[in-house]
Amino acid sequence: MTVLLSGRHFGLLPRLASEINSTSRILFSESQQFWGPYTPYYPVEEYQQPPIGCSITQASTLLQRHGARYPTSGASKRIQRSLQKLLNASKYTDMKLEFLRSYQWHLGVADLVPLGSTQSFHSGAEIYHRYSHLVDDHMLPFVRASGGDRVVMSAVNWTAGFADASRQLYHPSVSVIISEADTSNNTLKNSMCPNSRASKNETNTWRDIFSPSIVHRLNTAAVGAEILSQDIPELMSLCAFETVSEEKESQFCDLFSLQEFQAYEHYQDLQKYYMTGYGNPLGRVQGVGYVNELLARLKGTPVEDHTQTNTTLDSSPITFPLDRTVYADFSHDDEMVAIYSALGLFPQTHPPSSTEASPQSTWVVSRLVPFSGRMITEKMQCFEAGIPRDFIRILINDEIQPLAFCGAGDGLCGLEAFVDSQIYARHNGDGDFEKCFLE
Template sequence: MLGISVVLFLLIYGALLVLSLFGYLTRPSPSRVVTDPDDAPSLGVPKHIQKMWGQYAPWHPAGHYTPPPEGCNITQVNILQRHGARFPNDDDGAAYHASIKRLTAARKFADPRLEFLQDYKYDLGTETLLPYGAMQSFEAGAQAFRRYAHLVGPAHIPFVRASGKRRVIDSARNWTVGFAAASRQRYNPSVDLILSEERNNTLNNDCPNAGDGSEQMDEWLGVFAPAVAERLNKAAPGADLGAEDVFNLLAMCPFETLARQRASPFCALFNEDDFRAFEYHGDLEKYYKTGYGEPHGLGRVQGVGYVNELLARLTGTPVRDHTQHNGSLPFPLHGTLYADFTHENEMVAVFAAMGLFNVSVPPDTHEMDPAREWVASRMVPFSARMVVERVVCAAGGESVRVFVNDKLQPLEFCGEGDGVCALESFVESQAYARSEQSREDFERCYN
């Protein structure tokens, strides 16, 4: 078990069993306890295909975490993490089910890969966390303790917040359980604050006047999906599948695989090119929804509130924000480890507000660049996390490092592009978050 002692294994496994009885974990899988997220089960689908599932991909490291140089110490860590793998949301689940009904209405199946549909029943739940997703957050909490144990003590327990959706709250709780188990129950953080999604919330994107990326996604769907629909309709005469059905059936591969923790038979209906196109569909959604490409310029403003809270923590000064921050809620400063749980659209907005992944050429809606850098599966897979470290070196001065899914970000907007920025330079680089422009953009969300 990757060097972990048998005693710790039993503690973790016992904690999972006990906590599952109280609902902290959503039906945890009894098959194994994974102590390293990169050692997660294969799910019966090749890893390179899983990475083509866009924002529905399971967490995987986008790089290899590196500790700070010798003579430097991490003094504060801020973790922003997406909830773990979930069932489809209500609308998407209904659409997936409808496409499956259309496919099963075929006069016959001319391809043996479709024969499973003869007695197939759609049985996916909606919205809630999966057992696999629960384990993802548990593992992330354990990893956080192992990596940053030196920041924790009786007077320095992680401060944990969660946006108010059930799957986000459950993910935060599972993270705290994993953290406690890895510490052998010496440190037992709890979810200190739940932020309602009915009002301003720095852990939830909210801008009614912003676009949702549907126009750009539809354009790309019109490029790749007709040929796939034609192929499926030949294999299932009479199904009369359209472009939207192609996307829905592709989405069944990740959702059913993650739900059952074995390969969904829908995966076999598609080839690698189909999944590459599916992945690019997610790239376009994130770029044009809460990323840099939102057509009204209202994508990144949805991440400003969190950025301003981050700056307050890094500098130990009060929050200066005119967007989502709610000053009436507890917001401790001078902590050493903070963990906030959110959704992927909010994470993308935070990336854009900070200046991360700022590609020079917007993603084209008619042609996919295989060498592109804006890739949703690397940025916001299920259980994605951004980690911001404050570092002090013997030579003097404080600096900042940012990791997204363990990949060190270059931070070319405030340093030499080597992934390290002086704290003062990092704060200065976040001028948009504190500007009058961000306040005006936020007002445009509602006016």
Template sequence: MDGVTFAPVQTLHGWAQFSPFYPVRRYRVPPKGCSITQVNGISSCLKRHGARFPTLHSGERIKSVVDKLKSAKSYIREDLQFLKDYTYDLGFDDLVALGALQSYTAGQLAFTRYSHLLSGDATLPPFVRSTSSSRVIDSAHNWTSGFSFASQHRFNPVLSVIMSKDASYRYSQTSANNTLAHSGCPLAGDGDEKSDAWVNIYATPIAKRFNSLALDMNSNLTAADVVDLISLCPFDSVAKQEPSQFCNIFEPEDFTNFEWGMNLDKYYGTGYGQPVGGRVEGVGYVNELIARLTNTPVRDNTQTNRTLDSDPATFPLDRSIFADFSHDNQMVAIYSALGLLNEKHEVLDETRVNPETEWDTSDVVSFSAEMVVERLSCAWDPPVAGYKPTEYVRIMINDALQPMSFCGADENGLCKLSKFVESQSYARNDGDGDFEKCFLTQT
């Protein structure tokens, strides 16, 4: 958690996409005989922005729920008494201090782990892109600062491309063709129906519990209110960098159920469960990744920006480290387009929690989450005459090595580069017709 430890891991696991980053596994160095020849990403390809305040609409809802609770004349339980003197004081949208630290620390780690790829050439630092949200831009800048500091300012990466309308940056385009934002599918569906069904199941009893504990309120809490109130626990905690008192008013099972609702929202929003939009919104990024891994031009007919991707100044192939900054929804689409988190071919159930799910939002899209893609060159050890090294790919999400059976990965998570590219037929075929659904009303 980037040096900040203020809550037990089991609690963070119930915080879903609002969990601060934590390594899911210990980073595994390449096996003997293999060396990393390129890292496509942050210390990976893709990184979510750091911890933030609630969004504007979410914050307004949270404050409204807090006001409901504060309107009570008395509370039965002692752990609610703090509400009498509590004032909601969180901001909106922007990074909190912890969020800035997360990206800065990640930049330092990226240098420590991958600086050998830079070959001493300070003219070719990591290439950094972001989408246009201020918290994403700030995260990218914090990462470049951390990388620069760790290198003793020898390598000074800059944010070279912001995929937005922001005219203050040299390279900018409209968000319609943006592989780092969930914006390329006008008719995209969402996960509301599935997640709302689960909220009604688990949160209705919690609402009744609170309504019986806070006496003489102006109005009763609803199931939807409970979701906002639970989310205040992580938001308040990451903002204050200490456990929020709101965390203490819920049971461990409440957080488990809260996270399952968020899992459903992501899976059916931009993941495998969404037939319109969903994983196809990650196709453009996957095709950019293939271009980087194979040192070939981008081939894509979905949401890539052809102008940017065809210009070596805005989409270079001569770098060894690439850093892309995005949002959780888009990361889910990219994971799904790649075929990750699908080893069990699970379909999430909106009526019950699956504790063994691969689709754990705390583990895969936490604040400052990252996906690392490494290209490695592996040879026999000791060398065998006439044997040429083979290129391999491995992927990690929050340092957890992905099994990637879809491309024949071995026990070290290694797929031959050629097999990996072959396995990405969904992206190479522009989503097998799914992209067209984004623009054609279904009849």
């Protein structure tokens, strides 16, 4: 695991807070915005201040994915199996593959890479500068993390960035770490629905449409490699993992065109849609517990939930306070997709096509849950005819969500209307949670 201490990481000094807005998107490759969940964080839009007559009273809540990491153990094994086919080739007929003659595997497993540490540090600094008016000695952010090492370290790095931006005046700590054991109730990790089954049919259909030309090209360039369709997404992900690890463009990126990475993005879009998104009948229910925690914070009332919440933690003002102005939770991409779906964000009239990619699609994983991707729910007070009312707005990677399900579609939603709109969560998933355990 990787930790930033005093703003440094093995000699790497994170960018000054004043530079963050201009450097939020680190450019390694033209294709990086099409790496799906392995895309480095970038703001989809420039942050917009609240409308005139409105002021933020509570930044509730920052929900953030861990920073850039090495591949997980399962992904690492799949990538290396596909890579070995290229390494076993009897000869290379394309100069782009010559680097493989001396190539050696050097990636770690699952832990944060230095870039991942810096991403979280920058996020902490950015949140401080944006919401510093909500913070004082007696009102520090309340920080929780799911128990995976990369998630906990992302939370730690975030607190360091927050403290650094405040010139060490305010140093929040990670107050709650929620176990990721299969038997643990955890609203920050999708591990409580054993009957959830992600369909791979749609993803594989699209893979088998976009990959044959790549398979033919690589097998021609690497004689005897015997690359198959299922190897292509693994090799394309290696481009992303090596790039974020080394902070320079991997030579594997040169093996694929920009259009092919666009097809790879759609492959990842389909995968998440049918993993914990709307395409899985038991996908969105895995985000219900978190949504009910969010509603409790917004209303300042105890959590009402009978799904994933840990009642011991959530019933205590020490481990689940309701009086803070800034909250920060650290999680995983699959859980965040479930939460977006439970909230009703990014609704789809029709499922993403498994036979073609649409440039008009709003279900784009690199924009939903990139490395260090984040959702911010802002509670604000606005005056209408001189009367104050509470509103909320939700930003995903700084893009304001329309919230048409509870407002005029302009991104502002009355607090009561927003709470009322969350029927699925308030009804504990309308019976879907029980289906997670039916035999």
